[in-house]
Amino acid sequence: MRYRVLGGTGIQVSVHCLGTMMFGAVGNPDHDDCVRIVHAALDAGINMVDTADMYSAGESEVIVGKALRGRRDDVVLATKVHFPMGEGPNRGGNSRRWIVREVEESLRRLGTDWIDLYQVHRPDHTTDIEETLGALTDLVRAGKIRAFGCSTFPADEIVQAYHVADRRALGRFRTEQPPYSIMARGIETSVLPVCQRLGMGVLVWSPLASGFLSGRYRAGRPVDLSAGRPALTPARFDPALPGNAAKYAAVDQLVALAEEIGCTLPELAVAFTVAHPGVTSAIIGPRTMEQLDGLLAGAALTLDDAVLDRIDEIVAPGTNLYQPDGAWSPTVLTDPALRRRPLSQRAAA
Numbered sequence: 001m002r003y004r005v006l007g008g009t010g011i012q013v014s015v016h017c018l019g020t021m022m023f024g025a026v027g028n029p030d031h032d033d034c035v036r037i038v039h040a041a042l043d044a045g046i047n048m049v050d051t052a053d054m055y056s057a058g059e060s061e062v063i064v065g066k067a068l069r070g071r072r073d074d075v076v077l078a079t080k081v082h083f084p085m086g087e088g089p090n091r092g093g094n095s096r097r098w099i100v101r102e103v104e105e106s107l108r109r110l111g112t113d114w115i116d117l118y119q120v121h122r123p124d125h126t127t128d129i130e131e132t133l134g135a136l137t138d139l140v141r142a143g144k145i146r147a148f149g150c151s152t153f154p155a156d157e158i159v160q161a162y163h164v165a166d167r168r169a170l171g172r173f174r175t176e177q178p179p180y181s182i183m184a185r186g187i188e189t190s191v192l193p194v195c196q197r198l199g200m201g202v203l204v205w206s207p208l209a210s211g212f213l214s215g216r217y218r219a220g221r222p223v224d225l226s227a228g229r230p231a232l233t234p235a236r237f238d239p240a241l242p243g244n245a246a247k248y249a250a251v252d253q254l255v256a257l258a259e260e261i262g263c264t265l266p267e268l269a270v271a272f273t274v275a276h277p278g279v280t281s282a283i284i285g286p287r288t289m290e291q292l293d294g295l296l297a298g299a300a301l302t303l304d305d306a307v308l309d310r311i312d313e314i315v316a317p318g319t320n321l322y323q324p325d326g327a328w329s330p331t332v333l334t335d336p337a338l339r340r341r342p343l344s345q346r347a348a349a
Contacts, residue, residue, distance in 0.1 A: 001045025001299055004280050006076070007174040007201030009147050011116065013076050015274050016299055017048040017203055019285035023063045024056025026232075027287045031063050037292050038067035042075065044296050050177075050203065050283050052080035052121060053106050065111035072112055078203075079106050080151060080177075082121030094124035096135035103144055118145040119177055122328045123153055129161050130168055137171040149175030149201070152325050155190035162198055173200065179324035180204035180279070182254065182272050182311060183212060183247060186320040192278035201280040204273050206324060208284075210236060212247060213269040215255060219248040236322055247321050253314045261307060267298025272311060275303050 002015040018041040021027070023034040038049065049068070051060045061079060068075055081102050084092035092098060103118065118139065120132060136148040150158065150173045158176060165172035176195050178187045184206070195202050208214050211229035223230055223237050230237040238244060251265070258268040273282045286292040303311075315321060332338045340346075 003047070005201075006117075006147075006280055007149075008199050009174050009201070011076055011147070013048040013201075013281050014046045015281050016046050016270070016295070017050050017078075017281045017283045018046050019205065019283035020049065020051040020060045020064055021055050021285050022287040023051075024059030026056045031066060033289070034063045035067040037286060037289055038064065039071075040289060040292060041296075042071060044299070047074065048076040048078065048281060050078040051110075052083075052119075053085055053102060053109075054080075054083040054121070058085070058105070058109050061106055061109035065109055069111065076116045077110065077112065078117035078119060079110065079115055080119040080121040081106070082124065082151075094120055094127045094132040096131055099132065099135045100139070103139055107144065114143060115145045117147050117149055117175060119149045119151045119175065120153075120173075121151050123150075123157055123330070125331045129157075130164050130170070133161065133165050133168070133170040133172070140171055147171075147174045149173050149177065149203075151177035151205075152179065152328065153191075154330070155194045158191070158194055158198070158200075175201040175203060175280075177203045177205055177283075179206045180273050180276075180282075181207050181209040181213060181324070182269055182315050183209040183250060183321040184324035185315060185318055186324070188276070189318040192276060196278045202278055203281050203283055204279055205283045205285075207270045207273045207282045208266055209247075209269070209322070209324075212236065212251065212322075213254070213265055215251075215265040217248070217251065218255070219252055243322075250314050250321060254311070257307070257310055257314070261303075263298055263301055264294065266294055267301050268303070268307075270295060271298060271301040271303050272308070275308060 003012045004015060006013045028034050049064055051064050053061060081099055082094060090097060139145045153176060161173055178191050180187055210233060217223060217237060223239060225234040225238060235241060239248060255265050258265045270282050273279055284295045286295060
């Protein structure tokens with residue numbers, strides 16, 4: 001297993017990070033099996049585990065807490081805050097009120113006294129970024145967390161947060177966690193260059209494109225849209241939808257390339273993400289031990305320039321073949337009032 005420094009924190013993390021979104025009711029409800037997966041990952045050299053409060057409504061954090069008993073000091077533990085955790089207008093978001101409350105809940109579920117990396121899961125345009133950074137800075141000073149980062153933030157908001165932290169003498173985001181895969185390369189345009197310039201660590205999620213690069217989904221084969229990953233986002237997998245044709249065509253070419261160089265498609269996909277100089281670690285999210293074994297088999301795989309050039313020919317740099325973040329959209333797009341002038345102003349113009 002290879003290790004890299006996480007941004008400017010001085011923390012050494014494995015190039016593969018164990019993601020636990022599939023632990024619990026959403027994926028694998030067998031707690032003992034999930035604990036075995038965590039232990040196998042740690043035994044293979046992975047030293048970073050990533051979860052979130054909202055994964056299976058907190059169940060994933062509970063499972064991770066069970067798995068880390070007796071091994072906590074050797075693990076870099078990351079979790080997140082933002083998405084609603086129950087009913088009520090103030091049980092989510094990036095406000096000081098919610099962050100300070102919810103970090104205590106995460107600590108309780110995880111069974112630990114501290115979190116190594118506490119991440120803001122998505123932007124919150126109802127909360128001033130200074131409010132969020134101030135709360136997180138206070139949590140570092142209180143010893144509740146060691147560092148904090150953001151997840152799936154646009155490049156302009158990463159820069160804004162950096163300058164606010166600088167002007168107000170607050171702690172800054174040390175990491176960003178964006179979606180990145182061969183099929184979703186949009187962050188190469190601005191997010192990754194910005195993170196490199198600011199010295200931020202980058203933990204990429206969904207290197208298998210939500211399972212599309214697992215090798216299970218091929219053109220001409222029937223797809224069960226009621227089970228597994230397709231059940232979560234069926235529109236991404238339905239071969240009858242014209243927008244998916246390019247993805248299935250790319251998979252066929254990538255499978256051929258993987259066979260040519262003697263690896264599996266998942267191994268090729270994960271190795272591609274960590275080849276970028278701006279990426280610190282790729283989050284792998286197995287649901288079963290078999291999936292973990294398959295991903296770890298390619299942990300040492302390094303792609304040469306010729307292979308990376310071939311991948312560029314299949315999916316051009318900076319190109320998204322699908323919208324990688326199906327869980328969130330900017331309010332500037334979802335709220336019509338933010339992208340339409342008032343009728344009186346339109347008429348006057």
